[in-house]
Amino acid sequence: MDLSLKLMEWNRPVPRYTSYPTAPQFYPLGLSDVLQALKRYDETRRPLSLYIHIPFCRTMCLYCGCFVILNRRPEKRAAYVDLLCREIELTASSFSSKREVTQIHFGGGTPTMLSPEEFDRIFDALHRSFLINGEAEVAIEIDPRTVYEDRGEKLGHLKRVGFNRVSFGVQDLDPLVQEAVRRRQSEEMTVSTFEWARKIGFEGINIDLIYGLPHQTAERFRRTASRIAEMRPDRIAFFSYAKVPWMKTHQKAMPEEAEPSPEEKFRIYVESRSTFQEAGYTAIGMDHFSLPEDPLTKALHNKTLWRNFQGYSLKLAEDLLGLGVSSIGLIDSVFLQNAKSLEEWEREITAGRLPVFRGFVLNEEDKLRRWVIQTLMCHFELDKREFERLFGHRFDIHFASAREALDRLRADGLLEETAEKLLPTEMGRLMIRLIAAAFDAYLKPEGQFSKSI
Ligand SMILES: C[S@@+](CC[C@H](N)C(=O)[O-])C[C@H]1O[C@@H](n2cnc3c(N)ncnc32)[C@H](O)[C@@H]1O
Ligand code: SF4
Known part of the structure; x- marks a missing residue:
């Protein structure tokens, strides 16, 4: 495998997954x-x-x-x-x-x-x-x-x-x-x-x-x-x-x-x-x-x-x-983001209102995908059985739509997979954002994120 060609291919816009x-x-x-x-x-x-x-x-x-x-x-x-x-x-x-x-x-x-x-x-x-x-x-x-x-x-x-x-x-x-x-x-x-x-x-x-x-x-x-x-x-x-x-x-x-x-x-x-x-x-x-x-x-x-x-x-x-202005919180599975303009943030507080202007209410599917992405990003390993115990879905069936992406990651040498586990390789650990992205239900190819390398 020509590493420099692969690096070029892998170096695409992808989130850093500080949130999902x-x-x-x-x-x-x-x-x-x-x-x-x-x-x-x-x-x-x-x-x-x-x-x-x-x-x-x-x-x-x-x-x-x-x-x-x-x-x-x-x-x-x-x-x-x-x-x-x-x-x-x-x-x-x-x-x-x-x-x-x-x-x-x-x-x-x-x-x-x-x-x-x-x-x-x-x-x-x-x-x-x-x-x-x-x-x-x-x-x-x-x-x-x-x-x-x-x-x-x-x-x-x-x-x-x-x-x-x-x-x-x-x-x-x-x-x-x-x-x-x-x-x-x-x-x-x-x-x-x-x-x-x-x-x-x-x-x-x-x-x-x-x-x-x-x-x-x-x-x-x-x-x-x-x-x-x-x-x-x-x-x-x-x-x-x-x-x-x-x-x-x-x-x-x-x-x-x-x-x-x-x-x-x-x-x-x-x-x-x-x-x-x-x-x-x-x-x-x-x-x-x-x-x-x-x-x-x-x-x-x-x-x-x-x-x-x-x-x-x-x-x-x-x-x-x-x-504070622009800050993001997560309260009971709801992301809450404060106003991003100082004037708006000031106006809301002065009026005695919470300055939250946008956010996201996570549904069950978001929560389980969030768990998968967090687990991969933190521990570089995903236990399919643990997922099944926690969420009550068969991993391989639930993520059938991620199969093509996972197979590509395996072919590229970024991921190993057994019946029980997903195991990012040494190189896969360095490209963990690409592996996490396989489970992102909202990611669009034209998304504006910094590149993976
Ligand atoms: C918000 S800054 C706070 C620290 C303080 N303002 C300072 O610069 O020393 C926190 C860190 O974010 C990181 N950072 C800022 N912009 C970045 C960027 N475009 N890419 C990667 N890291 C960045 C820097 O390492 C910085 O120290
Ligand atoms: S990196 Fe520089 S500009 Fe950014 S927050 Fe720190 S001091 Fe400010």
């Missing part, structure tokens, strides 16, 4: 759908995860695919925090009593653009509205450039308000790459902020890297991969550059001619993966690595690993409440 159904399938939801989901959830008395979106950044990194609002005005941030606190209270008021929270994730944008006083206000609102479990995982995404100047002062504050996990955006240590993507972040800044976080006592530290950026080659990236492994973060998220210029037009400002070819991008991934594994990291799903004692590694071994909008995570709660 994927966000493009969401549709406008009525307020009654939203309230019913919240009410049904309330009756279960299950604990809750919270995702809180802080959209602001000072400058735009050209590769960025996140929901970002450029802003340097402190008063705009303060107004956002006011409304966020109102949203927290408004949402919690739809429950009959304070719900227990076992997991909180602050994502962005750049949550660390907030001042210490703004964090205090948000945590006051959270404590007024929810019972935050003493063992809860409380995590935040950090741009090292926002916590460097004060030499760890703000990091210390984050620890005091209750954060116990931090995730640093690094992407690449190479100044040539940083220049091309307009994210200038010295190695000294990356290393110092990391060491301060260790000294302060954060239990879990993650570092984000991206492969597929301009000027990256397997050879040039080798230094970043080994230097980061040497620093020994508890986790490394090693993301494939998601190129979606039709949605994120700033990506067009990067020098396309300097981007690695799909083959080179694949080489960077495979080499770095070995570097991390040789340094003692366990590969988690398609793009995470964690140290043996990290809870993510344990979750992989005891099969409690989960995939959500942040990537791979522990499943500490069945239901997720999204707060």
Whole structure:
């Protein structure tokens, strides 16, 4: 088999399956759908995860695919925090009593653009509205450039308000790459902020890297991969550059001619993966690595690993409440997405209404396909009998329409299949999105997603 030809064939647009159904399938939801989901959830008395979106950044990194609002005005941030606190209270008021929270994730944008006083206000609102479990995982995404100047002062504050996990955006240590993507972040800044976080006592530290950026080659990236492994973060998220210029037009400002070819991008991934594994990291799903004692590694071994909008995570709660502009939650099998324009989000909260604008009510078929996709993405193995026990359908009959796609995956050497199991091969693990896609009932060939490599 000619690998480069195959890579070209496999490198097609396919979702990353941080959710199933994927966000493009969401549709406008009525307020009654939203309230019913919240009410049904309330009756279960299950604990809750919270995702809180802080959209602001000072400058735009050209590769960025996140929901970002450029802003340097402190008063705009303060107004956002006011409304966020109102949203927290408004949402919690739809429950009959304070719900227990076992997991909180602050994502962005750049949550660390907030001042210490703004964090205090948000945590006051959270404590007024929810019972935050003493063992809860409380995590935040950090741009090292926002916590460097004060030499760890703000990091210390984050620890005091209750954060116990931090995730640093690094992407690449190479100044040539940083220049091309307009994210200038010295190695000294990356290393110092990391060491301060260790000294302060954060239990879990993650570092984000991206492969597929301009000027990256397997050879040039080798230094970043080994230097980061040497620093020994508890986790490394090693993301494939998601190129979606039709949605994120700033990506067009990067020098396309300097981007690695799909083959080179694949080489960077495979080499770095070995570097991390040789340094003692366990590969988690398609793009995470964690140290043996990290809870993510344990979750992989005891099969409690989960995939959500942040990537791979522990499943500490069945239901997720999204707060802040554009955030997405999943409450009692209903995806709920908040307004994506700041003005609309502000208008709804000011009027005392939940700012949800669209979502998706999962039916039984969606739920079982979601389980199949999650299982493949997290554990690289699917036990047909377990599926049959859980859902009461014969696997081979229920997925007869996926047969052609599965046979093609087998012929391509991406998948092995027995009467009992689906087993992605070594190469299939790297292309797991293609295998998951065989079970996506909504996927259209012309769908606009980033490519699989
Ligand atoms: C929302 S950012 C938050 C962290 C913080 N703003 C920072 O950049 O340091 C989370 C991570 O998403 C990843 N990311 C952003 N855009 C991406 C893209 N187009 N493709 C792959 N990963 C991306 C980066 O690794 C980034 O660190
Ligand atoms: S990567 Fe982080 S800092 Fe850069 S634009 Fe995206 S969210 Fe902002």
